[in-house]
Amino acid sequence: MEAGTPDLIKLEDLDAAAGALTGRKHVLSILVENRPGVLARIAGLFSRRGFNIDTLAVGPTEDPEISRITLTVDGAVHPIDQVTKQLHKLVNVIKIRDMEPGETIAREMALFKVSAPIESRAEIMQFAEIFRAKIVDVSRRSLTIEVTGSADKIEAFERMIRPHGLIEMVRTGEVAIARSKPDN
Amino acid sequence: MEALKAEGTQHIFGIPGGANLPIYDAVHDAEITHIQARHEQGAGHMAEGYAKASGRVGVAFATSGPGATNLVTPIADAIMDSVPTVFITGQVRTELIGTDGFQEADVNGITMPVVKHSLMVQDPRKIPEYVHSAFHIASTGRPGPVLVDVPQDLSRADIEYEPMTETPILPGYKPSTEGNIKQIRLAAKALANAQRPVIYAGGGVINANASDELRELCLSDNFPVTCTVMGLGGFPAPHDQWLGMLGMHGTRTANYSMDNADLIIAVGARFDDRITGKLSEFAPRAKFVHIDIDPAEISKNVPAHIPIVGDAKEVLPKLTKEYRAIKADRTRLDAWWDQIRAWRKEYPLGYEDSSDDEIKPQRMIQAMYAATEGDAIITSDVGQHQMWCAQYYDFDKPRRWINSGGLGTMGFGLPSAIGAKVACPDETVVCLAGDGSLIMTCQEFATAVRHDIPIKVFLMNNGYFGMVRQWQELFWDGRYSSVEMGPSPDWPKLAEAFGARGMMVDDKNEVEAAMREALATEGPVLLDVRVTKDENCYPMIPAGAAARDMVG
Numbered sequence: 001m002e003a004g005t006p007d008l009i010k011l012e013d014l015d016a017a018a019g020a021l022t023g024r025k026h027v028l029s030i031l032v033e034n035r036p037g038v039l040a041r042i043a044g045l046f047s048r049r050g051f052n053i054d055t056l057a058v059g060p061t062e063d064p065e066i067s068r069i070t071l072t073v074d075g076a077v078h079p080i081d082q083v084t085k086q087l088h089k090l091v092n093v094i095k096i097r098d099m100e101p102g103e104t105i106a107r108e109m110a111l112f113k114v115s116a117p118i119e120s121r122a123e124i125m126q127f128a129e130i131f132r133a134k135i136v137d138v139s140r141r142s143l144t145i146e147v148t149g150s151a152d153k154i155e156a157f158e159r160m161i162r163p164h165g166l167i168e169m170v171r172t173g174e175v176a177i178a179r180s181k182p183d184n
Numbered sequence: 185m186e187a188l189k190a191e192g193t194q195h196i197f198g199i200p201g202g203a204n205l206p207i208y209d210a211v212h213d214a215e216i217t218h219i220q221a222r223h224e225q226g227a228g229h230m231a232e233g234y235a236k237a238s239g240r241v242g243v244a245f246a247t248s249g250p251g252a253t254n255l256v257t258p259i260a261d262a263i264m265d266s267v268p269t270v271f272i273t274g275q276v277r278t279e280l281i282g283t284d285g286f287q288e289a290d291v292n293g294i295t296m297p298v299v300k301h302s303l304m305v306q307d308p309r310k311i312p313e314y315v316h317s318a319f320h321i322a323s324t325g326r327p328g329p330v331l332v333d334v335p336q337d338l339s340r341a342d343i344e345y346e347p348m349t350e351t352p353i354l355p356g357y358k359p360s361t362e363g364n365i366k367q368i369r370l371a372a373k374a375l376a377n378a379q380r381p382v383i384y385a386g387g388g389v390i391n392a393n394a395s396d397e398l399r400e401l402c403l404s405d406n407f408p409v410t411c412t413v414m415g416l417g418g419f420p421a422p423h424d425q426w427l428g429m430l431g432m433h434g435t436r437t438a439n440y441s442m443d444n445a446d447l448i449i450a451v452g453a454r455f456d457d458r459i460t461g462k463l464s465e466f467a468p469r470a471k472f473v474h475i476d477i478d479p480a481e482i483s484k485n486v487p488a489h490i491p492i493v494g495d496a497k498e499v500l501p502k503l504t505k506e507y508r509a510i511k512a513d514r515t516r517l518d519a520w521w522d523q524i525r526a527w528r529k530e531y532p533l534g535y536e537d538s539s540d541d542e543i544k545p546q547r548m549i550q551a552m553y554a555a556t557e558g559d560a561i562i563t564s565d566v567g568q569h570q571m572w573c574a575q576y577y578d579f580d581k582p583r584r585w586i587n588s589g590g591l592g593t594m595g596f597g598l599p600s601a602i603g604a605k606v607a608c609p610d611e612t613v614v615c616l617a618g619d620g621s622l623i624m625t626c627q628e629f630a631t632a633v634r635h636d637i638p639i640k641v642f643l644m645n646n647g648y649f650g651m652v653r654q655w656q657e658l659f660w661d662g663r664y665s666s667v668e669m670g671p672s673p674d675w676p677k678l679a680e681a682f683g684a685r686g687m688m689v690d691d692k693n694e695v696e697a698a699m700r701e702a703l704a705t706e707g708p709v710l711l712d713v714r715v716t717k718d719e720n721c722y723p724m725i726p727a728g729a730a731a732r733d734m735v736g
Contacts, residue, residue, distance in 0.1 A: 009373045011446055014471045016487030033356060036304070041296060048297050085480035091301040091321060094356040 228258020388452015
């Protein structure tokens with residue numbers, strides 16, 4: 001834009017871009033300094049600003065000084081730019097990436113303990129096979145099944161298995177990584 | 185201690201205790217003046233007053249447990265008003281942490297929501313680095329409070345101090361200050377196209393020491409300007425282009441101008457609810473340019489059309505330059521000014537003076553302005569007196585108006601006056617106190633007397649928690665509940681009991697003379713000014729109403 005020319009814009013044409021709700025789930029990949037209390041700062045920030053964390057996963061990275069927090073937030077409820085800007089204010093937060101849905105590989109792991117008497121056991125094992133899940137523990141009454149995949153896949157599996165008697169479910173929360181760009 | 189000196193610290197406010205004994209032992213030999221407060225809250229507000237008056241980092245010390253928890257209010261106050269402060273607390277010995285040891289409190293955890301950052305010392309060799317980091321974080325970007333918690337055994341360790349010359353390495357902390365030039369250019373063009381612009385400035389202008397730069401922008405054309413309660417003094421009042429303060433107790437002219445504006449330039453202001461009133465009806469015709477050092481403030485409450493992240497001191501001159509280059513037609517604002525002048529004429533600030541010798545509170549502020557000749561640092565408590573002072577005392581310079589705007593901490597006035605006087609010993613420092621507020625921190629008279637800090641306390645004494653009484657009268661059908669102060673102390677005697685001078689005045693014809701006498705008296709003085717008991721502070725926007733629905 002040229003300096004010193006007054007008549008290139010009209011006030012009516014200005015739009016406010018920020019503060020809008022996106023209406024979708026956002027996966028935030030946050031690099032933080034590996035220091036005591038960092039998770040408490042992030043959790044505290046979310047609670048006092050009234051933001052909800054849907055899932056949360058924390059772990060080390062390739063650099064021992066740095067940890068990664070992957071959390072998912074509902075962009076239909078919270079203005080995501082305000083969430084990320086508040087997170088950026090924390091001194092221990094180094095980098096935040098709002099993962100693009102089309103360019104991200106996101107995975108979650110879940111363990112299901114399902115009631116599995118002899119008569120329904122075969123059917124449950126068949127579901128597991130369809131979902132490429134693994135049976136990791138067996139008892140006379142139950143099966144424990146490990147499922148890895150997108151949150152959608154895990155939720156689909158849960159819906160299939162629930163009528164059989166879901167005893168317990170444990171989910172890790174999503175972790176995500178950006179897809180590599182094509183080489184050429 | 186060496187690290188504090190290297191940061192240029194000359195004064196520390198605090199109280200010793202078990203867990204910070206080693207720190208206080210070091211105070212003994214340091215060439216730093218320690219002001220011994222009488223309550224840690226007082227020490228914290230002193231550090232704030234010091235920082236607000238001077239722009240330098242204010243430092244307060246407290247011991248572990250109750251000492252540290254008493255600092256929570258000043259820390260919360262400092263985050264709300266972006267005050268550059270460093271709080272250094274003692275902690276129980278490392279091996280006692282987590283055992284509920286004597287005077288143990290998790291001050292790091294307790295203060296986490298209200299600090300800009302906090303550092304827990306785990307290795308004594310890191311103490312200098314942490315202190316330098318604390319000063320760096322407290323004073324750069326959007327300023328704020330930083331806590332450093334030091335376990336007793338670690339503050340005792342003998343460590344070599346090696347001067348740090350470089351900025352501490354903080355990978356997650358890089359405030360951007362310059363402002364995007366394309367956005368600035370766009371803002372200049374928007375200004376040139378605006379028919380009804382208003383410049384709305386907040387405390388960020390004061391913090392950035394950018395009042396000269398703000399004035400340059402305002403005077404680059406005939407732009408109307410208003411300030412928040414935190415921004416007063418950022419633009420020299422009175423002035424032809426000055427609309428008065430805006431917001432809940434702002435002038436009608438300022439609020440109506442915001443309501444009718446087509447373009448609002450917000451500088452270092454955060455669209456707080458005391459400014460906007462009902463958010464959905466706030467400045468409905470306006471587009472917003474929002475200049476702020478803190479990106480999270482932009483579009484937090486009001487979506488910005490042209491966001492500019494940067495330091496007001498750097499951004500404003502660029503905006504002025506871009507605007508001047510356009511050579512916009514000045515006459516386009518004439519119709520807007522006709523409208524503003526009409527409001528000014530129709531709705532001047534005013535009150536009905538008493539027919540006898542009773543002192544109306546507004547008159548007290550006018551007397552204060554006359555007695556100080558407008559040349560003093562005024563600190564304030566929180567309530568009606570604060571708002572009357574913001575309305576009737578014309579602040580023409582920055583850092584002359586020190587009050588608790590965001591948190592609204594009653595009892596802030598006296599200790600912050602002490603801090604301001606320590607920072608600026610050559611300035612006249614007056615604390616405008618409320619009687620409900622002053623009693624919350626009146627023990628600090630002892631500090632003023634002990635260290636011979638000659639502050640003058642002008643007490644607006646109406647026998648009520650006046651602002652609460654006003655709300656009960658207006659919005660709760662006059663059902664007064666616990667707002668009357670009942671038998672208050674005899675204030676002049678109380679001041680004298682502390683060793684200060686006490687005075688009283690209850691005749692409106694004698695107020696100014698009494699104030700002049702207090703100002704001419706050496707040492708700390710309290711002047712008890714008996715004002716109308718049930719005066720209301722007007723005009724006002726009722727909470728949750730729109731600016732155009734102001735009452736009074």
